[in-house]
Amino acid sequence: MSSDFDIAIIGAGIAGASLAAEIGEEARVLLLEAEDMPGYHSTGRSAAFWEECYGGPDIVPLTRASGPYLEANGFLSPRGALYLAREEDELAIEGFFARFADSGAEFTKIGRRELEVIVPGLKPHWDRAIRQVRCADIDVAGLHAHFLARAKATGVALVCRARVASLVRHSDWYIKTAGCQEYTATTIVNAAGAWADDIAKMAGVAAKGIQPYRRTVAQLRVDPTPPSDLPLCLDISGNFYFRPEGDKLWLSPHDETPCMACDAAPEELDVALAIDRLEEATNWKIEAVERKWAWLRSFSADRLPIYGRDPALPEFFWFAGQGGFGIQTSPAAARLGAQLILGKSWDEVTDRLQPAIYSPDRFDRE
Numbered sequence: 001m002s003s004d005f006d007i008a009i010i011g012a013g014i015a016g017a018s019l020a021a022e023i024g025e026e027a028r029v030l031l032l033e034a035e036d037m038p039g040y041h042s043t044g045r046s047a048a049f050w051e052e053c054y055g056g057p058d059i060v061p062l063t064r065a066s067g068p069y070l071e072a073n074g075f076l077s078p079r080g081a082l083y084l085a086r087e088e089d090e091l092a093i094e095g096f097f098a099r100f101a102d103s104g105a106e107f108t109k110i111g112r113r114e115l116e117v118i119v120p121g122l123k124p125h126w127d128r129a130i131r132q133v134r135c136a137d138i139d140v141a142g143l144h145a146h147f148l149a150r151a152k153a154t155g156v157a158l159v160c161r162a163r164v165a166s167l168v169r170h171s172d173w174y175i176k177t178a179g180c181q182e183y184t185a186t187t188i189v190n191a192a193g194a195w196a197d198d199i200a201k202m203a204g205v206a207a208k209g210i211q212p213y214r215r216t217v218a219q220l221r222v223d224p225t226p227p228s229d230l231p232l233c234l235d236i237s238g239n240f241y242f243r244p245e246g247d248k249l250w251l252s253p254h255d256e257t258p259c260m261a262c263d264a265a266p267e268e269l270d271v272a273l274a275i276d277r278l279e280e281a282t283n284w285k286i287e288a289v290e291r292k293w294a295w296l297r298s299f300s301a302d303r304l305p306i307y308g309r310d311p312a313l314p315e316f317f318w319f320a321g322q323g324g325f326g327i328q329t330s331p332a333a334a335r336l337g338a339q340l341i342l343g344k345s346w347d348e349v350t351d352r353l354q355p356a357i358y359s360p361d362r363f364d365r366e
């Protein structure tokens with residue numbers, strides 16, 4: 001008996017949706033989502049920026065390869081970024097230049113005079129920064145909807161309220177959801193975000209040690225109102241970042257607390273820590289915390305994503321571990337994922353990537 005589908009993708013966040021859009025024309029694809037609607041988990045909670053160096057030098061090629069697609073389809077708005085630093089951070093600045101020297105990312109060092117014009121109210125001891133003019137805001141909801149629409153146009157079947165509860169493989173995969181729907185497919189794609197290792201275990205595949213970490217963001221009303229052209233400002237030592245959102249400020253303490261896959265909630269202490277750090281960096285008066293949220297960023301042990309067929313069971317394909325860069329890398333990652341799963345050659349989007357560093361078999365090589 002033939003399968004209902006060639007490929008069943010578990011998870012309709014940005015990872016599953018973008019991959020479905022890329023492969024829908026060439027395979028019969030089922031996209032299964034546990035929640036009432038796609039995008040409820042990490043994809044719907046991001047800080048929405050495209051920043052060339054975010055995630056480290058091995059992520060830069062994925063981010064840069066994604067830029068033209070995001071730009072051409074209108075999902076980027078110019079923002080710029082500053083890695084703020086003090087005298088004692090000079091070594092960190094040197095390290096940044098050394099790490100990203102050959103990455104193709106564009107950045108320059110600026111001093112206090114330029115900095116105080118760009119970030120009015122920044123306290124004097126923040127007297128230097130690395131500036132990245134190409135950083136941009138991403139329209140995440142628009143991008144996710146775009147991938148889902150592309151997937152739908154190619155005939156991908158999206159089923160929500162379909163939490164995969166059992167995966168059994170004979171010659172094909174038998175998939176059962178918590179609501180007792182049943183499907184068959186030749187290949188499973190694991191795009192389940194924080195639940196990726198749980199899906200692997202369910203399939204009888206060795207987990208890859210994907211760990212979810214909580215990240216908190218607060219929306220503040222501050223006086224004075226942040227300039228609308230304020231760049232994304234990140235502490236070079238990784239203790240906070242902030243950026244304007246309309247006339248509000250989004251602020252994160254850059255926290256990374258390991259936790260179980262869940263509906264994460266912000267801790268008061270993390271919000272307080274973020275505010276304390278903002279007050280240490282600027283003269284702005286915080287008038288209100290209007291909103292706060294926390295969600296999960298899920299990393300493998302080497303903090304690189306996992307894209308490819310499982311070495312022990314090729315009918316199980318990994319598309320997980322997108323950490324804090326899953327939105328900004330989604331177009332190129334999905335193209336690479338499609339080429340890997342369909343056995344196609346690289347193209348102009350992927351020919352500068354090194355798929356081996358993202359391959360699931362790297363854990364067996366160590």
Ligand SMILES: Cc1cc2nc3c(=O)[nH]c(=O)nc-3n(C[C@H](O)[C@H](O)[C@H](O)COP(=O)(O)OP(=O)(O)OC[C@H]3O[C@@H](n4cnc5c(N)ncnc54)[C@H](O)[C@@H]3O)c2cc1C
Pocket residue numbers: 010011012013014015016032033034035038039040041042043044045046047048049050162163164165191192193194195215216217294295296297320321322323324325326327328329
């Ligand atoms: C606070 C915060 C800020 C961030 N900022 C940025 C940023 O500025 N730029 C950037 O690029 N990235 C950012 N990220 C990271 C980005 O959000 C993630 O990398 C990305 O959303 C991961 O996408 P995903 O599809 O893998 O996961 P998810 O969006 O979590 O999707 C996984 C889906 O799998 C589903 N699922 C799980 N188990 C099952 C099951 N058994 N059956 C069916 N479905 C299942 C879930 O319901 C979920 O919808 C941020 C993340 C956080 C938390």
